[in-house]
Amino acid sequence: MNGITSGFGAWNPIAWTLLFLGILIVAFFVRSFGRKDYKRGTGQTKAFLSGNEEPAAPAGLHVSGDNLYWGMVHGLSAYYRRVREWHTGDLGDYVGWFIGVLALIFVIIVWGG
Amino acid sequence: MSALSVHAPVLLIAIPLLGAFAVPLIGKLGRGVRDAFVGLIAAFTAALAGLLAANVFGNGGAASVYVLGGKPFDIPLPSGMTAPIRILLEVDGMSAFMALITALVTLTAIAFSFSYWRERSGGSMYHSLLLLLTAGIFGMELTGDMFNFFVFLEVTSIAACGLIGFRVWLGRTQEAAFKVMTLYTLSGLFVLLAIGLLYGEHGGLNIAYLAHSLSGGIVDKIALGLLLTGLAMKAGAVPMHMWAPDAYGEAPAPTSAVLVANSQASLYGLFRVLFTLFGITVSTATTGWILIVFALLTIFVGVTMALVQSDIKRLIAYGAVSQIGYMLLGVGVGLATIVTKPTYGFVAMQGGIFHMVNDAACIGLLFLVAGAVTRAAGTRDLNKMGGLAHTMKYTSVFFIIGAFALAGVPPFNGFASKFLIYEASFKLSPFLAIIAILSSILLLAVFVKAFQGAFLGPKPASLGGGEAPLGMLIPMAVLALVVIAFGLFPGFFVERIVTPAARALWFGRDAYISAILGG
Amino acid sequence: MNLGNLPFIVSALLVVLGIYTLLFKRNLIKLVIGISLIETGVNLFLVMLGYRSKGIAPIYTFAPAGERMVLPTPQALTLTSIVIGLATTALLLSFAVFIWRHYGTLDVHRIKELKG
Numbered sequence: 001m002n003g004i005t006s007g008f009g010a011w012n013p014i015a016w017t018l019l020f021l022g023i024l025i026v027a028f029f030v031r032s033f034g035r036k037d038y039k040r041g042t043g044q045t046k047a048f049l050s051g052n053e054e055p056a057a058p059a060g061l062h063v064s065g066d067n068l069y070w071g072m073v074h075g076l077s078a079y080y081r082r083v084r085e086w087h088t089g090d091l092g093d094y095v096g097w098f099i100g101v102l103a104l105i106f107v108i109i110v111w112g113g
Numbered sequence: 114m115s116a117l118s119v120h121a122p123v124l125l126i127a128i129p130l131l132g133a134f135a136v137p138l139i140g141k142l143g144r145g146v147r148d149a150f151v152g153l154i155a156a157f158t159a160a161l162a163g164l165l166a167a168n169v170f171g172n173g174g175a176a177s178v179y180v181l182g183g184k185p186f187d188i189p190l191p192s193g194m195t196a197p198i199r200i201l202l203e204v205d206g207m208s209a210f211m212a213l214i215t216a217l218v219t220l221t222a223i224a225f226s227f228s229y230w231r232e233r234s235g236g237s238m239y240h241s242l243l244l245l246l247t248a249g250i251f252g253m254e255l256t257g258d259m260f261n262f263f264v265f266l267e268v269t270s271i272a273a274c275g276l277i278g279f280r281v282w283l284g285r286t287q288e289a290a291f292k293v294m295t296l297y298t299l300s301g302l303f304v305l306l307a308i309g310l311l312y313g314e315h316g317g318l319n320i321a322y323l324a325h326s327l328s329g330g331i332v333d334k335i336a337l338g339l340l341l342t343g344l345a346m347k348a349g350a351v352p353m354h355m356w357a358p359d360a361y362g363e364a365p366a367p368t369s370a371v372l373v374a375n376s377q378a379s380l381y382g383l384f385r386v387l388f389t390l391f392g393i394t395v396s397t398a399t400t401g402w403i404l405i406v407f408a409l410l411t412i413f414v415g416v417t418m419a420l421v422q423s424d425i426k427r428l429i430a431y432g433a434v435s436q437i438g439y440m441l442l443g444v445g446v447g448l449a450t451i452v453t454k455p456t457y458g459f460v461a462m463q464g465g466i467f468h469m470v471n472d473a474a475c476i477g478l479l480f481l482v483a484g485a486v487t488r489a490a491g492t493r494d495l496n497k498m499g500g501l502a503h504t505m506k507y508t509s510v511f512f513i514i515g516a517f518a519l520a521g522v523p524p525f526n527g528f529a530s531k532f533l534i535y536e537a538s539f540k541l542s543p544f545l546a547i548i549a550i551l552s553s554i555l556l557l558a559v560f561v562k563a564f565q566g567a568f569l570g571p572k573p574a575s576l577g578g579g580e581a582p583l584g585m586l587i588p589m590a591v592l593a594l595v596v597i598a599f600g601l602f603p604g605f606f607v608e609r610i611v612t613p614a615a616r617a618l619w620f621g622r623d624a625y626i627s628a629i630l631g632g
Numbered sequence: 633m634n635l636g637n638l639p640f641i642v643s644a645l646l647v648v649l650g651i652y653t654l655l656f657k658r659n660l661i662k663l664v665i666g667i668s669l670i671e672t673g674v675n676l677f678l679v680m681l682g683y684r685s686k687g688i689a690p691i692y693t694f695a696p697a698g699e700r701m702v703l704p705t706p707q708a709l710t711l712t713s714i715v716i717g718l719a720t721t722a723l724l725l726s727f728a729v730f731i732w733r734h735y736g737t738l739d740v741h742r743i744k745e746l747k748g
Contacts, residue, residue, distance in 0.1 A: 011523075073421055076417070091740045108403065359746045
């Protein structure tokens with residue numbers, strides 16, 4: 001039908017989407033076996049915090065962009081410290097990287113291959 | 114219609130160029146007239162690109178030559194030697210493919226700028242520069258002459274830097290424009306030096322003629338080194354990529370999408386030089402593995418640096434840099450194995466080339482969304498934004514589509530091309546596929562960070578303006594439609610447009626040469 | 633008088649000096665001059681490619697008997713390159729003027745607001 005093959009595997013997105021929709025339908029079907037006689041807004045639907053009241057959302061609850069992956073960045077901090085230092089923002093360094101890579105490519109191509 | 118078909122290659126360059134110079138004049142008549150004129154030029158150019166692609170792909174991807182001047186180009190000299198004269202545009206499968214990508218990106222970017230540009234003056238100059246950039250990119254992609262390629266390279270450099278530094282009331286744009294212009298000019302001069310070396314050695318400027326007479330001596334190798342590094346720098350390969358976040362981040366949002374198309378055109382130039390101009394006269398194992406090393410560095414450094422950005426446009430810019438690495442990886446694996454020609458080499462080429470169109474659509478969509486978001490929030494800092502999904506529902510859906518597609522989540526188009534790249538590069542060396550897959554997952558994390566910072570969260574107290582205007586939503590919808598269509602029917606697009614392009618690079622060096630030199 | 637390979641050596645020297653200026657000078661105007669030096673070196677190289685020993689200017693439709701003309705193509709390439717260099721230098725200098733207005737300095741080590 002449709003789809004691409006890579007010589008070792010195949011990928012057919014129509015089949016994948018149909019499968020995904022099928023799984024969603026099965027999930028909804030199972031969900032429809034649940035009880036419908038519950039009262040909204042009472043203790044039956046609110047989160048249970050050991051009998052305490054749910055506090056109002058404080059200001060600054062939203063975890064802003066930079067703080068989201070704090071742990072991952074901290075774990076890779078050795079790598080980040082080095083690589084962020086290389087991105088100095090100085091134009092002479094940008095040209096330096098270019099000339100350095102050019103010299104390396106010359107060595108590889110003219111003397112190597 | 115047939116006249117349009119015959120002259121399509123040169124019209125694709127001439128019409129945006131004419132538009133670029135006519136817009137300031139027509140802009141005097143008022144904003145509506147100017148927008149209509151620019152829209153007409155952009156639509157006509159996109160239609161021409163579609164016509165050109167239909168002709169070339171309907172021909173099985175065979176190279177077709179167009180002579181500027183219409184006269185014959187292979188007049189034998191009294192001494193009996195024949196060399197191609199006049200400037201020739203040679204359009205094969207890969208050129209037509211790149212023309213399609215450029216048409217899509219520039220059409221949506223120009224349509225987006227109609228409602229994005231809200232300043233009272235300067236709109237004519239902005240659209241003029243944008244059309245000039247379009248003409249330059251088409252010129253780079255359709256030409257068959259090395260010096261013509263250099264001229265259009267410089268045209269795109271000047272237009273791109275003019276657009277990056279367009280908003281002169283901000284200091285950062287001027288800094289970014291100066292840095293980018295310096296690096297573009299430097300790489301352009303090295304490319305010119307290489308072209309001069311090739312001309313002095315072989316006596317011609319035509320790509321097919323040079324490809325025929327190249328011998329792989331030391332002058333040719335120096336020229337290869339200069340061309341490889343210069344064009345790779347313009348495409349944004351690490352470690353020469355540091356201009357890219359400045360450029361994509363500081364340009365106006367629709368321009369960033371066209372700048373990505375510009376980088377992809379330089380990447381096309383690199384592929385044309387490596388596959389058609391040099392081909393097997395130099396050691397393709399060396400050049401292929403140079404591309405693969407560039408690719409690995411680009412993929413990894415691009416995505417890890419994207420994780421720590423707090424400016425939404427710089428974040429997407431680092432994502433764009435990282436995706437160029439995937440294209441380099443796919444095509445590098447193809448180049449490294451071009452002598453033995455195993456099946457996985459061709460699959461890698463298909464993956465890398467398919468990723469070019471997927472990346473152009475997705476990054477274009479993401480930059481347009483970033484433009485709408487910065488207009489609505491009034492800031493670009495992710496730490497200060499929040500809760501935009503409450504009012505910008507369609508925009509957040511488009512962001513999800515673009516982000517998931519780029520990160521390689523099924524069933525979008527990014528997964529289709531990355532699937533080909535993973536499988537083929539795994540066959541060459543498992544390490545390549547591992548880095549590629551891990552970086553895809555990290556890219557999803559990067560976009561989750563951007564989505565969380567910009568769209569999720571409680572509704573902010575001071576919200577400036579609701580949903581993005583319709584003029585911004587329609588180009589985003591068109592790109593999202595392209596993303597979904599390419600994702601749901603990858604087989605159709607791979608067979609129709611990607612395979613002829615990959616075939617033109619992988620198998621088509623002799624056909625390219627004989628189209629001009631006549632067998 | 634036979635110049636030999638001297639023009640090529642001078643052109644290479646100009647390019648190397650231009651690269652040195654770009655790498656080690658701090659004033660933005662000096663960086664633009666460095667780019668201009670590299671351009672001059674490349675243009676000189678291009679013009680020298682066409683020179684043929686004892687050649688005359690390529691302005692005849694048929695060369696006078698016994699003479700040969702230098703190649704005209706590199707001269708066209710060089711003219712194009714000079715014009716492109718004019719445009720890029722003008723653009724670079726105008727950006728430098730705006731940077732001076734915004735940052736108050738032309739020191740490239742201090743214009744690092746976009747980093748990381």
